[in-house]
Amino acid sequence: MPEFFAPPIAPFAIQFDAQTATLSPEGPTLTRRMSDLEGLFLDHEAWAASAAGDNPVVYTVVSSPVPETDRELPQSITTIHAGATGGELWMTKGHQHPDHQGEIYLALHGRGGLLMFDGERTEWLDMLPGTIGYIPPGWAHRSVNVGDEPYSFLAVYPGVAGHDYGWVLEHGMGLRAYRGADGGFDLRPYNG
Numbered sequence: 088m089p090e091f092f093a094p095p096i097a098p099f100a101i102q103f104d105a106q107t108a109t110l111s112p113e114g115p116t117l118t119r120r121m122s123d124l125e126g127l128f129l130d131h132e133a134w135a136a137s138a139a140g141d142n143p144v145v146y147t148v149v150s151s152p153v154p155e156t157d158r159e160l161p162q163s164i165t166t167i168h169a170g171a172t173g174g175e176l177w178m179t180k181g182h183q184h185p186d187h188q189g190e191i192y193l194a195l196h197g198r199g200g201l202l203m204f205d206g207e208r209t210e211w212l213d214m215l216p217g218t219i220g221y222i223p224p225g226w227a228h229r230s231v232n233v234g235d236e237p238y239s240f241l242a243v244y245p246g247v248a249g250h251d252y253g254w255v256l257e258h259g260m261g262l263r264a265y266r267g268a269d270g271g272f273d274l275r276p277y278n279g
């Protein structure tokens with residue numbers, strides 16, 4: 088077998104529980120607190136007060152043991168807690184994949200949204216359990232919890248993808264999601 092086709096790691100099974108949003112075995116878990124989200128919420132004062140106060144956990148990302156290296160297909164489960172800061176619903180930082188790799192998300196639990204921005208066009212997908220959201224190459228992506236319980240989703244992405252967080256700080260995401268009336272949400276222009 089040519090070296091190119093030699094699998095870098097051996098095949099293995101992962102037990103996946105959509106209800107509890109867990110993987111077994113699991114790899115590293117990333118925890119993002121409010122203090123990790125500087126520059127992302129429009130209401131900077133509300134963000135700063137929360138980060139300096141109880142500094143809540145906004146989301147966690149549990150990885151599978153598949154490495155983030157070329158030709159591998161890692162997975163992760165993100166769980167975003169319910170909440171809003173300055174009215175803006177809790178969300179992931181959002182990122183672009185530097186070499187414009189595609190990705191899929193599968194909603195598992197709760198109610199979410201998948202916001203995508205390619206620098207000109209913005210798309211919003213409602214993410215309910217069972218929805219697969221496709222992120223085409225070149226679209227920055229951010230997830231938002233629009234409900235009142237944790238929102239979880241599975242992501243599958245090329246191991247070479249990487250995360251460019253600076254792109255979102257520079258270009259924004261086109262829209263922001265705010266808590267609305269009667270349990271709904273509103274999408275507003277990014278800087279408005």
Ligand code: S6P
Nearest residue numbers: 148163165179180181182242244
């Ligand atoms: C990775 C994939 C997800 C996110 C995770 C956290 O390509 O899109 O695993 O990393 O949802 O979001 P962020 O924007 O903080 O990396």
Ligand code: ZN
Nearest residue numbers: 182190228244
């Ligand atoms: Zn991604």
